Amino acid sequence: MEQTRRRIGTWPRATAALPLVLAFSVSAVRPAMASDGALEREQLAAFARQIELADRLANHLADQAASTASPEHARYHFDYARLRADLKRIRAGVQDYLVPQRAQPRDPVPLTGDYVRRDERQEQSP
Structure with missing residues (x-):
């Protein structure tokens, strides 16, 4: 009987806390929505680091x-030179987005x- 009273006694407190828990969970959703831009920026920064690694690997393979x-x-x-030039342009575009100087053209x-890249000497020789 004593356990039943304790359970019944805690039930009203739990129901009183329910609106507080719901209010807190709803307010926690708003920062998650607002942080979508932060998540995108974080992912783009990781992408820029991966491009940097790919550029280093292309440089190593070219050497x-x-x-x-x-x-x-x-x-x-x-043609490693073309690949590295394209990687450089992509990296610059991501960096310009992450740290804009002004309106983004x-x-x-x-x-x-x-x-x-075709070896032109091989194509010319019989």
């Missing part, structure tokens, strides 16, 4: 290809996108 590849055997070569110049 490695230049030192080890024999140009007479390969007809096609990967659009950059109408498209990316190159073609990273295969």
Whole structure:
């Protein structure tokens, strides 16, 4: 009987706290909505770091290809210079968005996108 009284005695306190819990949970939703921009900025900053890593890897691979590849055997070569130029433009666009200097103009110049470079010496020789 004593346990029943304790349970019944705590029930009114729990129902009194229910509106407070609901009010707190509803107010916690608003900052989550407002932080969508912060989440996007955080993800874009992570993307910029990944682009930086990709640029370093492309630089390393270009150095490695230049030192080890024999140009007479390969007809096609990967154009690391174009890739690095495109990565640089993408990184600059993300940085300009994250830290805008003024109103953001659009950059109408498209990316190159073609990273295969043909060895013209191989095509000319019979």
